[in-house]
Amino acid sequence: MTDAPLLVLQGVDVVYKHVVRAVRGIALEVKRGQVVAILGANGAGKTTTLRAISGFIGLDHARVTAGTIVFKGEHLENRLPHQITRLGISITPERDKVFPNLTVSENMSVAPSRLTNAERKRTTDMVFQFFPALAARRNSEAGLLSGGERQMLGIGAKLVCGPELLLVDELSLGLAPLITQELIARLMQIKDELGLSLLLVEQNAAVALQMADYAYVFENGEIALEGDRAMMRGNRHIQELYLGGGAGGRRNYRDARAAREVRGQHGRA
Template sequence: MLNVNNVQIVYDNVIEAVRDASLSVDEGQIVTLLGSNGAGKSTILKGISGVLYPEDGDIIGGTITLNGESLIGRKPDEIVRSGVVMVPEGRQLFEPLTVEENLMMGGITRSRSGATEALENVFDIFPRVKEKRSTIAGYLSGGEQQMVAIGRALMSSPRLLMLDEPSLGLAPQIIAEIFAAVSDLSKQNNVSVLLVEQNAELALSIASYAYIIENGRVVMDGPPDKLMDNEDVKEFYLGFSESGHRRNMRDVKHYKRRKRWLS
């Protein structure tokens, strides 16, 4: 389905944010990208979505294809029409509009009947969004806004849904509800998901494959059970010491990566 091959992305023709990164997402698969802040995860999603230009970003090498067709150089709306939709970090709703108006903006590429059907599907996935359909989006809680943001993306019936930090700043109960919905979408609707998430343990719990990115490069990949058994992943991303006890995250954050991670 989606194939990213040796992609290189720079900002302002100077700053290399992603270097020779490769990854793939198969149909109906949930794939997660793990890495520290600034590793290049969000930049990869923006490159796939065609929205690097507002930040003077450019893809200067490699290929990005969806079912064999290149996405590089295509306009963002064309990429959405091809079936690839991103939910950005921070949700970015139209706050003065109602929940339903926000959702209908996501269905702008569909016919009226198609958008109406998609709206009902979103309400089935997120019942609390239906309860708030007439509420001004800016008055919603963070968790409700995230549900609306995901629902808005689903209005175009995507084949590939990309989520950038969906759990950021949310309560654990809301996070569990959102991740359960994402997992059900993949299983029941055959929607592929590319997930960028700081909560490694949570991301690995629903993913079928994972990539770890450091300094713009993929340094490790594999199925979740393999990565969760890796000592480096346990220490740097899951917060466990070599003895198996959970470390204080402040200690983990300041711990230096071993050189072989960047070899």
């Protein structure tokens, strides 16, 4: 059982308001200590998948109608968010990552944690150590922080919950490249220190492929392509679609259909 993946999704369908199917037949896995990225355009179903894992689709009148989501051997389909958090999954959302009227330390301590008080204190200290900008503004309101600092606080506040798997929705969105690079470096250090697994949702494929060991490309609610970092970097379609390079550089999503054939050639890692 020890090398069984941490998180496994098999054939997951999510249907909104009983009618609109947002994702179909999603199958993905995250191993312990692995960084996995989900790539895709707006509306491809990335965030829906993240929400299905973290239990938040109920708020949007959506349901997992088929398939299984298993985390450490426990089924997560249609469970309540706080139950899922207790099992060891935390999520930093795309928007509104912090409580603007709470101070930085209040933000760090507001969430219930799986850790003991001592461990919690140690993690808090570690977050402040890795993100000194936060330590300096411990007592100011989070609403006054810059975009990068908010992202740091958003991640830090989830780390003190003691997750084994951290879901990050759009790490780099709206941040300057320099800040993004620093954030990536810190996050990777923290990940190694804590033995975390990460599941990233990114529109910026360059960022995702810099961090990820393995990636899935979503198109129209389905997985169009998957592979490890080397495969992704070498793939001409990924180059064209998401990295802006390659011949012509057209962002034509129909090409992803063709790209899907690649899946057959590479198989699953």
